[in-house]
Amino acid sequence: xxxxxxxxxxxxxxxxxxxxxxxxxxxxxxxxxxxxxxxxxxxxxxxxxxxxxxxxxxxxxxxxxxxxxxxxxxxxxxxxxxxxxx
Amino acid sequence: xxxxxxxxxxxxxxxxxxxxxxxxxxxxxxxxxxxxxxxxxxxxxxxxxxxxxxxxxxxxxxxxxxxxxxxxxxxxxxxxxxxxxxxxxxxxxxxxxxxxxxxxxxxxxxxxxxxxxxxxxxxxxxxxxxxxxxxxxxxxxxxxxxxxxxxxxxxxxxxxxxxxxxxxxxxxxxxxxxxxxxxxxxxxxxxxxxxxxxxxxxxxxxxxxxxxxxxxxxxxxxxxxxxxxxxxxxxxxxxxxxxxxxxxxxxxxxxxxxxxxxxxxxxxxxxxxxxxxxxxxxxx
Numbered sequence: 001x002x003x004x005x006x007x008x009x010x011x012x013x014x015x016x017x018x019x020x021x022x023x024x025x026x027x028x029x030x031x032x033x034x035x036x037x038x039x040x041x042x043x044x045x046x047x048x049x050x051x052x053x054x055x056x057x058x059x060x061x062x063x064x065x066x067x068x069x070x071x072x073x074x075x076x077x078x079x080x081x082x083x084x085x086x
Numbered sequence: 087x088x089x090x091x092x093x094x095x096x097x098x099x100x101x102x103x104x105x106x107x108x109x110x111x112x113x114x115x116x117x118x119x120x121x122x123x124x125x126x127x128x129x130x131x132x133x134x135x136x137x138x139x140x141x142x143x144x145x146x147x148x149x150x151x152x153x154x155x156x157x158x159x160x161x162x163x164x165x166x167x168x169x170x171x172x173x174x175x176x177x178x179x180x181x182x183x184x185x186x187x188x189x190x191x192x193x194x195x196x197x198x199x200x201x202x203x204x205x206x207x208x209x210x211x212x213x214x215x216x217x218x219x220x221x222x223x224x225x226x227x228x229x230x231x232x233x234x235x236x237x238x239x240x241x242x243x244x245x246x247x248x249x250x251x252x253x254x255x256x257x258x259x260x261x262x263x264x265x266x267x268x269x270x271x272x273x274x275x276x277x278x279x280x281x282x283x284x285x286x287x288x289x290x291x292x293x294x295x296x297x298x299x300x301x302x303x304x305x306x307x308x309x310x311x312x313x314x315x316x317x318x319x320x321x322x323x324x325x326x327x328x329x330x331x332x333x334x335x336x337x338x339x340x341x342x343x344x345x346x347x348x349x350x351x352x353x354x355x356x357x358x359x360x361x362x363x364x365x366x367x368x369x370x
Contacts, residue, residue, distance in 0.1 A: 019137040036134065043198045050194065 001079060007072060013048045017041060027069025049075060055082060097298045099241040102290035103358065104251065105283040107153025108331040111145045112276050113263075120144050124151030129161045135216050138199045140180065141277050142173040142257040143209045149279035150213055150253060159283070161217050167283075168221035168249040169210040172236025174258040174327070176228060177204030183269040209255060221249040233258065233327055237296060237356065244286050251285040258327040278328040297355045334358065 001009070011025055018035065031037045037045070042065070046057050055078035065071050111119050120136045123144060136144050154161070180200055187195040202208060206225035214223035227235035233256050240254040257279045263271035287293065 018134055040198050
């Protein structure tokens with residue numbers, strides 16, 4: 001899955017999580033300040049990501065996620081290490 | 087507490103009602119109400135407040151907005167108030183879905199919103215957050231006797247609590263929303279909600295009174311504050327939020343709203359009355 005495809009998948013999950021439609025989300029968008037995600041929203045989103053993409057994210061890694069780009073970087077790295085392990 | 091012993095040895099718990107609102111929604115109505123629970127001039131309701139909220143939270147919040155609009159009261163008036171909510175069996179649908187997912191896929195499959203959005207304190211919390219209130223908020227009851235427990239707790243809190251007033255929000259599905267494992271309940275279920283804005287008795291236009299019969303010391307019912315309630319389904323339906331909402335909407339308050347609050351104390355009554363006909367007309 002390339003970064004563009006991953007971004008579309010995350011956008012879909014984000015829309016499902018919030019019930020809102022986003023035309024475009026660039027990497028700089030702040031998840032908490034601009035999209036108003038609270039800690040429960042974020043955990044819920046990460047559970048969706050773990051289930052759908054079959055990756056594991058720990059709580060320390062979640063704390064470092066502030067913007068859309070951070071989330072994409074994290075999930076991309078997880079997918080890459082998973083594919084290498086396979 | 088706002089007790090006063092009367093000549094007939096009864097106990098009266100009283101408050102003024104400065105606003106009330108009534109709302110009803112079927113399962114089919116819920117998505118619309120979730121998107122637009124009601125207007126509130128000069129105030130922005132948080133965008134995703136009700137996105138994952140329990141059905142009773144949606145209808146209960148709409149009842150509060152209904153009351154504020156109906157009586158022309160601004161949000162600022164309630165800034166220091168508390169909120170007490172008494173939903174009956176909140177979160178049943180979401181819990182049914184969560185349990186099914188838990189059995190099938192384990193704890194990771196359960197959405198974390200289940201606790202903050204579908205438990206006893208969710209309704210009061212949502213209202214408090216939505217209206218930027220600074221007073222305490224909490225849920226009481228949660229079971230079959232929720233309405234009576236809510237009324238008794240609210241009247242007790244008004245006297246002892248530190249806030250200038252209290253929203254009491256009562257909600258209930260009729261018939262009870264007993265969901266299947268997909269979370270769906272009977273199509274004909276309607277969620278009823280009544281929101282009452284209460285202050286300590288001060289001779290206002292509209293008054294609410296709960297009369298609890300006096301009991302002799304040593305009698306099994308000698309603790310009048312939280313008497314036992316009927317267990318049969320018929321009594322609960324009659325004693326429910328739907329009946330209270332209908333009574334309030336009718337404006338025909340010459341008779342008590344209910345004598346069924348405490349079936350183990352059959353003379354217990356709930357009454358609403360305007361201080362005078364002129365005041366009633368002015369409020370209408």
